[in-house]
Amino acid sequence: MPDPVYPHASRFGHRLRVCALYPDLMNIYADRGNLLLLERRCAWRSIGFEVTPAGLGDTIDPEAHDLFYLGGGQDRDQVLCARDLAEVKREALHAAAARDAVILAVCGGFQLLGHTYRLGAEEVPGIGLVDLHTVRGEGERLIGNIAIEVRLPGLEGPRVLAGFENHGGRTHLGPGERALGRVLRGHGNTGAGDVEGVRRGNVVGTYLHGPLLPKNAWFADWLIARAIGPHADLPALPDDLEHAAHAAARRAAGI
């Protein structure tokens, strides 16, 4: 990843402080692309950007970051990180969510937002930030292009998120929990029903990778705005290629 541009510059004092959780272990589906989108789109707007990696054993300060990112990993790495999250970082992430920091968790990270992830005889702990649990399905992995329809605060009307999903786990939301979106094409949380991801306030979990933000630059901007706060006014960027990539991802999913 290139060095952050203008690390301390800020637009009207705005600054996005990102905590990347386990960037060397939970990065299997090009999660780096998500961080790169956040970084560049802040830099182009002269919004200060800093990213702090937090690995196994590192404590995190819930006040020190505006956005926490957790990607996906191989089974072995995911189990290592799950234990570390539960033992070392759980309280801080609950505190961060309580102060409305953005938490974006993709794929394996999404699974760890919930209570547990059951892999055969093994039960991997989650951090219980939202009411969901995941079970490794007996059937095939759920793989393919996917598009979901989302409604988000601050945005008029429904929008489409497009990406790619590849998961063996089936994620079940608790009765009080809301999905991130409705599946237009693809499998979603369980492969049955039309529910994809989870969103509670600024805590977002999804199976959409591919990676997510390059295919949906508008969503990167929504996250940046939510993380910086209600007064963020993000000027538009020349997004021709972003729009074309989004359109291609939608076409790949069949819409």
Added chain:
Amino acid sequence: MSGAALQAKVAAARAAGALSRRAGRGGTSLPGKLLMRLEPDAIAALALRLGRGSAVISATNGKTTTAAMVVGIMQRTGARLVHNRAGANMAGGVATALLSAAGGGWVRSPPTDGDLGLFEVDEFWLARVTEQLRPRALLLANLFRDQLDRYGELETIADRWAEVVARAHGSALVLNADDPLVADLGKDRVDGDRVLFFGVEDDRVALAGMQHAADSKHCRRCGSPYVYDAIYMGHLGRYHCPTGDNRRPRPQVAAEDIALDGARAARFTLRTPAGSAQVALPLPGLYNVYNALGATALALTLGAGLEDVRAGLEATAPAFGRAETVQVGGRPLRILLVKNPAGANEVLRTLALEEGEHDLLAVLNDGVADGRDVSWVWDADFELVAGGLRRVTCAGTRAAELALRLKYAGVPTERLHVVDDLPRALDAAVAGGSGPLYALPTYTALLELRHELVDRGLAASAFG
């Protein structure tokens, strides 16, 4: 099964394959697939006819080039080789190659029966193919993150390979010492019994740090993160486990004093149990030095002498789309297949060695053979070349996303041109400048590009 029964099935499969080929459906694997349907053990039965036995090559990256090198070396020893065509590396492709060599006239078959089988095998098909072939030697060269939607996790493939090795008692092993996932497969062979390790021994070609796309950074025995004294590419390097239960084996076949000559060639000192030799390899990059080391170790295992090895390596012609050059509109078009982050990184690293600014034709498809999931382009280090690109023409089914990747790597957008359609993109790329043009296609894009070049009379054969 009687010989006559097999002969009848061979004839039937061959006839059906010829029919399909005349109908213009290509079909490099089709006759073998048909034969396997008629006779599931056909590979085992036909392989028995190979007087010198057979050898198998598998890896995420470099199978085709390594196989081409081994063919070049072994032909010098008088061996008559039976080998599968680039890309036809599942059971059907192997069966087709054996079928072609089983006497009679399948298209492109060797004029006489071969006596030594050499097969590049898809990492997923290794168990099925080795079970039937019972190869004399098994070269396992590397495992990288690749097409997760098709292959699944790296650890899963490593587990499958471990089962293959456990059952392949009769096969000598040729393993990459620098890839911890691969080297670990030799652990149960006592005292180096029929295991030959190869690796790089030159810290000057080491990377400053771990590349982003590196996998397999943890000991398979105890889970501790490996400590690297040198990283050569991806997770390949000189490593050891801090608990002391695992370390890189010392390679008996090694490359020392490596000099990389841009995107054209490489030179190194080849050290082997049979002596040392200076090798001038007509292929670029450290990844091709690794291919040469694997080919050397396998050829030595199969009985080649050092001079045949050296001469064979130096005469290697680029394999289909692997650094081959075609003249287009007065410009040399150098074609470098990219299909996963580790392979792309080595191509980009090699390109970055070339002086000056470059023109690229970058083609990203999302066909089944490419991987439907294109997220890997965000794991590849396009930043390595971003500052040295004059003009990039992006094509393919996911052209826009590739252009976006380059934009976020730092290429100014006015240098990026999206032309989805490949023939038009080729014209635009050629017309847009002068001097060398580098094409970086994914697998199905390479096939399309190759067909287009053949249709224009610029390349000889669609199948290399």
